[in-house]
Amino acid sequence: MKNDKRPINAGRKIGKGVTYALLSLWGIIVLFPFYWMVLSSFKSYGSYNAEYIPKFYATDPTLQNYRSAFTEVPLAKYFGNTLIFTLATTAIMLVVIVLAAFAFSRLEFRGKNIVFALFLSLMMIPNELVIITNFVTITDWNMRNTFWGLILPSVTSVFYIYLLKENFEQIPDELYKAAKVDGTSDFKYLYKVMLPICRPTVITVIILKVIECWNAYVWPRLITDDQAYFLVSNGIQEIRENGFGRENIPAMMAAVVVISLPLIVLFLIFRKKIMSGVMRGGTKG
Amino acid sequence: MKIVLEHVTKRYPNRNRKIKTEVIAASDLNFEIPDGQLIGLLGPSGCGKSTTLNLISGLEPPTEGRIYFGETDVTDLPPEKRGVGLVFQNYALYPHLTALQNIMFPLQNLKGENRPSKQQMEERAVETAKLVQIDQLLERRPKEMSGGQQQRVAIARALVKRPGVLLLDEPLSNLDARLRLQTREEIRRIQRETGITTVFVTHDQEEAMSISDSIVVMKDGAVHQIGKPQNVYDDPVNLFVAKFLGTPPINVFTGEVKNGSLSIGEEAVLRVPGAPDGEVSVGIRPEGFVPDENGAFGCGLDRVEIMGRDTSVVFTHPLMENEQGRAVISAELAAGLSGDKVRFSLKPNKTHLFGPDGERIRFDI
Amino acid sequence: MKKQNLKAWLYLLPAIAFLGVFMVYPLFDVVIYSLEEGYNSASQSFFGVGLYNFSYVLHDPYFLQAVKNTLILVVITVPVSTGLALLISLGLNSIKTLKNLYQTVYFLPYVTNTLAVGLVFMILFKKTAYSDGLINLLINFFGGRSVDFIGGPYWAKMMVMCIYTVWIVLPFKILILTGSLASVNQDYYNAAKIDGTSKWRTFWRITLPLISPMLFYLIITGFIGAFKAYSDAVALFGVDLNAAGMNTIVGYVYDMLYGNSGGYPSYASAAALILFSIVFTITCVNLRTRKRLQF
Numbered sequence: 001m002k003n004d005k006r007p008i009n010a011g012r013k014i015g016k017g018v019t020y021a022l023l024s025l026w027g028i029i030v031l032f033p034f035y036w037m038v039l040s041s042f043k044s045y046g047s048y049n050a051e052y053i054p055k056f057y058a059t060d061p062t063l064q065n066y067r068s069a070f071t072e073v074p075l076a077k078y079f080g081n082t083l084i085f086t087l088a089t090t091a092i093m094l095v096v097i098v099l100a101a102f103a104f105s106r107l108e109f110r111g112k113n114i115v116f117a118l119f120l121s122l123m124m125i126p127n128e129l130v131i132i133t134n135f136v137t138i139t140d141w142n143m144r145n146t147f148w149g150l151i152l153p154s155v156t157s158v159f160y161i162y163l164l165k166e167n168f169e170q171i172p173d174e175l176y177k178a179a180k181v182d183g184t185s186d187f188k189y190l191y192k193v194m195l196p197i198c199r200p201t202v203i204t205v206i207i208l209k210v211i212e213c214w215n216a217y218v219w220p221r222l223i224t225d226d227q228a229y230f231l232v233s234n235g236i237q238e239i240r241e242n243g244f245g246r247e248n249i250p251a252m253m254a255a256v257v258v259i260s261l262p263l264i265v266l267f268l269i270f271r272k273k274i275m276s277g278v279m280r281g282g283t284k285g
Numbered sequence: 286m287k288i289v290l291e292h293v294t295k296r297y298p299n300r301n302r303k304i305k306t307e308v309i310a311a312s313d314l315n316f317e318i319p320d321g322q323l324i325g326l327l328g329p330s331g332c333g334k335s336t337t338l339n340l341i342s343g344l345e346p347p348t349e350g351r352i353y354f355g356e357t358d359v360t361d362l363p364p365e366k367r368g369v370g371l372v373f374q375n376y377a378l379y380p381h382l383t384a385l386q387n388i389m390f391p392l393q394n395l396k397g398e399n400r401p402s403k404q405q406m407e408e409r410a411v412e413t414a415k416l417v418q419i420d421q422l423l424e425r426r427p428k429e430m431s432g433g434q435q436q437r438v439a440i441a442r443a444l445v446k447r448p449g450v451l452l453l454d455e456p457l458s459n460l461d462a463r464l465r466l467q468t469r470e471e472i473r474r475i476q477r478e479t480g481i482t483t484v485f486v487t488h489d490q491e492e493a494m495s496i497s498d499s500i501v502v503m504k505d506g507a508v509h510q511i512g513k514p515q516n517v518y519d520d521p522v523n524l525f526v527a528k529f530l531g532t533p534p535i536n537v538f539t540g541e542v543k544n545g546s547l548s549i550g551e552e553a554v555l556r557v558p559g560a561p562d563g564e565v566s567v568g569i570r571p572e573g574f575v576p577d578e579n580g581a582f583g584c585g586l587d588r589v590e591i592m593g594r595d596t597s598v599v600f601t602h603p604l605m606e607n608e609q610g611r612a613v614i615s616a617e618l619a620a621g622l623s624g625d626k627v628r629f630s631l632k633p634n635k636t637h638l639f640g641p642d643g644e645r646i647r648f649d650i
Numbered sequence: 651m652k653k654q655n656l657k658a659w660l661y662l663l664p665a666i667a668f669l670g671v672f673m674v675y676p677l678f679d680v681v682i683y684s685l686e687e688g689y690n691s692a693s694q695s696f697f698g699v700g701l702y703n704f705s706y707v708l709h710d711p712y713f714l715q716a717v718k719n720t721l722i723l724v725v726i727t728v729p730v731s732t733g734l735a736l737l738i739s740l741g742l743n744s745i746k747t748l749k750n751l752y753q754t755v756y757f758l759p760y761v762t763n764t765l766a767v768g769l770v771f772m773i774l775f776k777k778t779a780y781s782d783g784l785i786n787l788l789i790n791f792f793g794g795r796s797v798d799f800i801g802g803p804y805w806a807k808m809m810v811m812c813i814y815t816v817w818i819v820l821p822f823k824i825l826i827l828t829g830s831l832a833s834v835n836q837d838y839y840n841a842a843k844i845d846g847t848s849k850w851r852t853f854w855r856i857t858l859p860l861i862s863p864m865l866f867y868l869i870i871t872g873f874i875g876a877f878k879a880y881s882d883a884v885a886l887f888g889v890d891l892n893a894a895g896m897n898t899i900v901g902y903v904y905d906m907l908y909g910n911s912g913g914y915p916s917y918a919s920a921a922a923l924i925l926f927s928i929v930f931t932i933t934c935v936n937l938r939t940r941k942r943l944q945f
Contacts (some may be wrong), residue, residue, distance in 0.1 A: 019741045026738055027755045028816070033770040034758070036784070040773070087659035100665035119665075122673055126929065128878060129922045130901050132683070132907055132915055133676030156668040185656065215763045217881050222908055233765045240769065241889060251771060256766040258926040271754055278760070279829050283823065283864075344840055365846025377837035390855075391845035446845070576808040 034260075035127030041107035041254040043064050047249045048207045065254035074227060081147075082259075085220075085231060086213035089151050093203070093209055098162045102190050104161070105168035106176065130276055131219065138223055145226040154219060163281060167201040170195055209272065214263055232259040246260045286353035286449045286482060288318040293350030295336055295506075310336040312506040314350070318484065318499075324512070325493030325514075326486045329529070335487045337503070338452050338585075341484065343367050346359065354449055365394075367450070368557060370443030370481075374455040376435045377581075378427040384438045385410055385423040391446045413445045414438075417475060433464045437471070444479065453485035457492055461589045469496050488615055494518065502526050512646050524643040525567045526532045535637075536610035538602060540567040542638065553629050554582040560648040566606075566639040574598070574612035576622060580630035584610070594619025597617035600627060683872040683919035712905075713921060716897040723815060723898070731816045732868055735823035737840065739855075742824070743831045744911055760821040768814065768885020775799035775886075800886065800905035800907050807887070807896055815882055819875065823868050830858070830864035866940045870933060877929050880904070899925045 040048065040063040103109075104116055134153045143149030145235050170193060179189045195202060215234035224230060230238060239255055267274055295311040295523045311333045316565040318324050326334040336521045341352065343364035359367045378387050384590060388410040392401060401409065417437040427435055436456065442452055444500040457465045473496040479568035487493050493500045494514040502510045502517065502525075510522045527535050540549040542565055545558045549567060574582075576598070584600040587609060596619035598612040610627065638646040684703050707713050725814065738756070742749060743752065759767065774784045777798035786796040797803070799810040841850045858865075880900035883891055891897040892905065907916035 016745070019744060021737065023741050023752055027752055030758060033767055033774070034762075037767075037770045038775060040770075048740055085683055096664040096668060099661040099663075099877055103658045103661035107658040107661065109655045112658070115662070116720050119669070122669060125673060125677055126874075126878065126926060128903060129680050129926055130673055130676035132903070132918050132922060133679040134672055135907060136679075136915060137671070137676075152668070153672045156665060156672065158669070161665065211761055215765075217763075217884075218904070222904065233763055236769065237884065237889060252769065253773075255869070260762050260766050262759070263761045263763070267758070268698070268754075271757075273760070275753070275757055275825060278822065279825050282826050283829070283867075342844060342845065364844045369844060371841070371844045373837045373838060373841060375835070377835065377841040379856060379859075390842075390847075394848070394851065428882065442841075442845075608728045 013156070014074075028161070033183050037257055037260070038251050041257045043250045045248055045250055059267070062144040064247075066249065068251040068260070069258060073235070073239050073255070075186075075235065075258060076229075078226065078230050078232045079259070081229060082214060082231045084147060085150050085154075086210055089208045090214050092151065093155045093157070093160065096156060096208070098190070098195065098202075101163045101164035101168050102194065103187075104165045104220040106186070106194075119158050119161065123162070127218075131222065134219075135222055144223045145229050146252055147229070149223050150220055150229070150231070154213065154216065157209075160209070160280070163205060164198065164201055167198045173195055186209050200273075201280075203273060204280060205265075207274050207277055208281060210266070211263060211274075229242055235259075286343070286352075287320040288450060288482060288484070289353040290314045290316055290337075290341075291351045291353070293340060293347045294350060295340060295345065296348045301302075307576060308467050309506050311340065314340075314508060316501065316508060318482060320355075320482055321480045322498040322512070323484060323496060324482075324484045325497035325500045326492040326503060327486060327490055327500050327529070328488065330488055331505075332503040333453060333506035333510055334351060334503050335535065338371075338454055338484065338486050339420070341450065342371050342452050344371075349496070361569060364552075368446070368448045368449045369452055370446060370448040372436070372439045372443050372451075372453040372456060374458065376427070376439040378435055378438055380427050383424050383426055384414070384419060384430070387427070388423075388441045388445050389412060391442060398463040407545040409442075410445055413441045416444065416478065417471070423530075426451075432460055433468055436460070436468065437554070438470075440475065446473075449479065451479075451481045451483040455486055456522055457487065457489065465492070472496060483583070491532060494530065502529060521568075521571045521637060522645050524566055524568065526644075527637055527639070527645075530574075531570060533571045533597075533613065534610045535570050536612075537606040538567045538569070538604045538637075540565050545648075546575075547636075547638070549582065550603075552583060557637055557648040560638055560646050564641065565646060566641075566643075568637040568639060569631060570635040570637075571597075571611050571613040573632045574614065574629040575632065576614055576618055577628055577630040578621070580628035582629045584627055584629065586625050586627040589619060591619075598622065598627065611639055664799075680919040680922060683916050683921050686916055693890065698918050703916045704924065707920045707924065710902075710917075711896060712892055713902050715892075715895060716899050716902040719808070719811075719896055720877060720879060720899045723811060723879055725817045726812045727819070727876050728869060728872040730812070731819050731823060732865065732872060734816065735820055736865070738820075738824050739827035739831055742828050748824060753824075756824050757821045759818055764818060764881050765885045767818075767866045768882060771810070771814050771817075772800055772886050776801065776818070779864055791859060804895060807894065811883060811885060811896060814886055815876065818882060819872065823872070827861070832859045834860050843904075864945055866936070870940075873927055873932055873936065877925065877932075919938075 026283060039056070042065070044062045044064060046186075057235075104112065130153075138144060138149045138153070141149075143152075175193060176189065179193060184192075215233060216231060217237075220231045221234040221237065224234065227235075227238065236255065236259065293311060293314040294309070296307040296309050298307055314337060325352060326337055328334050329608060336345070340347050343359065343366075347360065351358055353359065356461075357637070364371075367565060375487065378384075380392065384389070385407070387404050392406045392409065395401070411420060411423070414423055417440050419434060419437040419441060422430060422434060422438075427438070430438070436459075440453075443582050449452050457468055460468055466500070471493055472485070497514055499512060500514050500517055501508055504525055510517050510526045511521075517526065522529070523551040524537070538549050540547055540554075540559045541563070542548075542557060543562050545556060545560065546553050547555045547557045547560070547565070547567065584602045587601055590597040590599065595613050595614050598614060600610050600612060601608065602610065633650045638648065685701070686703075688715045737870050742752060745752075758850065775786075777786055777796055777800075782790070782796045785799065790796060791862050794907075797806045799806045838856055838860070842856055846858075879898045881899055883896050883901060885898050887894040891901045897905070903918045903925070906914045906921060
């Protein structure tokens with residue numbers, strides 16, 4: 001309090017200072033890798049390798065690395081693939097979980113509780129178990145190295161159905177009854193009333209899924225060995241192992257910057273929504 | 286011990302940073318609470334009563350002014366050094382501790398020679414629990430107790446330190462109606478037995494009036510009137526106080542005083558010698574109406590409600606502030622009421638005059 | 651409301667289809683695989699039914715190394731990350747200015763691609779012919795000797811792995827804990843203040859018990875997550891984790907499925923089931939402890 005006439009503890013001021021110092025320290029630790037990433041991407045190949053002691057600035061900043069990143073490896077293709085994958089998976093997922101959440105929250109049917117309990121129990125199954133069979137399944141269906149192979153197993157998550165169902169349930173029954181009296185079909189009600197009301201949760205789910213898809217690594221790596229179908233994560237891995245990654249670190253960094261950028265930009269724009277969404281998702285779990 | 290507030294003011298910077306003026310939560314509070322009394326801080330929400338409680342407890346420092354407990358200036362002392370016990374509106378009982386542990390908690394903070402032994406702590410806690418009659422439930426956790434029981438634990442926790450001052454923030458507002466009556470008697474009983482100076486905050490005037498030794502009526506951060514409940518009811522200093530106290534509420538009309546005579550509309554209803562000429566607001570208590578065929582004051586009769594001992598007469602009048610007014614008369618006098626009109630004569634001591642600024646205009650009775 | 655069986659099942663159909671094919675069926679399938687001995691994916695035939703696969707996996711030195719790595723990771727990173735997150739959250743909770751800025755910065759790692767950032771970590775920690783790397787520079791500055799954290803001794807690699815893991819998981823934990831701390835009713839603190847409770851006592855006897863549900867949640871999910879570590883290791887050490895001696899249990903599963911060893915779904919299934927049972931047991935133990943310590 002500014003007008004607090006009580007003797008302000010010198011200890012309290014020091015305490016605050018220490019807190020800020022430590023918080024800033026962690027902030028630096030978090031930010032440093034990003035700084036280094038961007039910095040290195042601007043160093044020319046020669047100057048990077050010449051630095052025995054890495055410099056904190058670029059002596060000879062260049063955009064060459066970015067050019068290399070796009071020309072020497074199909075970075076743009078990886079980008080595009082990931083974009084397609086993310087959009088398609090998220091879209092299909094939305095349809096699936098909205099329908100399912102609606103069924104659980106609004107419709108009465110025999111065995112509803114049992115089925116829902118079963119769904120919930122599926123949440124316990126770790127991805128690592130199912131991935132084995134899915135690999136074989138996709139292989140058997142000849143869907144390796146295809147988009148559908150990438151998308152289909154990634155579509156569902158019981159967790160999102162659960163989140164959305166909870167949200168749907170909070171809409172009072174009266175709204176539904178009023179809509180029914182007006183002759184609204186169930187589907188229309190879902191589309192015109194429930195979804196708009198639950199928009200925040202829907203957006204949360206979308207954002208979480210987008211992050212999940214953009215950063216997907218294990219599944220794409222497992223079923224694609226054709227570069228044309230790589231996503232950004234296994235693309236990066238490819239560059240690192242077989243591409244210029246091993247020698248041309250700055251170019252590698254440029255590629256890394258490029259693929260990290262979209263999500264970071266998304267994050268900065270939708271910061272509040274993302275963070276509150278993750279928190280809600282986390283606490284509900 | 287007695288509590289003295291000396292020109293205490295509390296200002297906050299406005300939460301909307303664009304508005305430069307500050308919010309004045311409490312304005313020039315200047316009164317004294319005698320030792321050993323039960324005082325009710327009464328007022329509508331936002332009147333500053335909770336702020337006043339926080340200032341007394343030390344949770345908030347005043348922007349100006351000084352506060353004394355007894356002869357000691359406690360203005361700069363933090364809450365733990367003032368020796369106050371505070372019962373929160375939502376009790377704030379630690380959910381993970383039993384009732385006994387909750388009550389013992391403050392004792393465990395004492396240091397040095399003052400610190401009692403474990404056994405003494407428990408004894409004192411049990412003793413205090415007996416005072417509030419919660420000693421049978423000491424092993425329960427808060428969520429295993431009813432609202433009323435939780436509150437008693439909260440009171441015990443506040444009392445176990447033997448504070449010089451006990452503060453309660455809206456103690457009855459979370460209880461259901463039946464429990465409220467019971468609990469407010471409890472509070473009075475406890476206060477009498479311990480003799481601790483007690484201040485409680487409420488927006489319910491009936492509550493405040495029924496158990497307080499004195500009430501402090503507040504609005505917009507300022508004290509409007511202090512006094513014994515009956516006195517404040519019978520002799521309000523302004524229109525706000527008159528309207529705030531009393532159930533059913535006072536009936537307010539517009540009227541005019543000329544040459545010592547009060548008129549409402551065309552009718553001269555009462556002699557008010559000593560009152561200056563001018564337009565006035567007239568407040569008439571429900572019990573101030575006497576049905577009288579030859580009475581000076583005529584109103585439209587809406588309906589009569591039988592309550593057994595009394596009868597409520599619901600009436601209308603063009604110059605009345607509200608659409609309907611209510612008079613309370615004893616049942617015997619209600620016999621003659623019929624039709625759609627009724628005439629009253631007014632009791633002078635139940636008729637109050639207020640000027641355009643709301644201030645009370647007194648006259649000779 | 652009259653029963654709307656047909657309609658409901660219609661709405662549920664897509665979800666059931668996807669979940670059935672990609673979740674339920676695999677569950678059973680994996681168990682079957684793990685019990686089929688001598689499975690050969692080329693001929694799709696197998697010898698018999700039994701626990702041979704499990705025995706093979708449990709005797710495989712690569713698997714045991716992976717278990718060791720994973721265990722160390724779990725034991726170190728879960729307490730460290732939870733404790734650090736708690737400290738940081740407490741710090742965040744006590745300041746007002748710049749709080750948003752700090753929270754935004756701290757959350758950054760969550761939205762980034764772990765492989766991408768892992769590369770940067772690799773560069774910082776790796777000692778090459780060209781340069782010692784930045785981290786080593788720092789170590790030298792404080793008087794220590796340079797170590798190759800990526801290609802060098804086991805303890806160094808483990809250390810980098812732990813550091814990176816903590817770095818990655820902290821944002822989520824900080825987020826949850828700050829939310830949890832903020833939800834503690836201010837009245838509790840006021841009541842404690844009135845009673846003159848010291849800061850330490852307030853933390854230990856009030857704050858901590860009140861956020862303990864969230865803490866437990868973070869510990870349990872932390873355990874589960876750490877047991878499933880894989881991508882972070884790949885980010886640091888590359889795809890051939892066995893060569894680096896830094897394989898994890900999950901890595902072993904994938905190796906068995908696809909990698910160098912190529913096409914042993916039975917072993918992979920056995921290993922995956924072993925992993926699942928470990929995680930399941932630990933979760934149960936955790937939940938049991940939680941029930942006892944809860945108020």
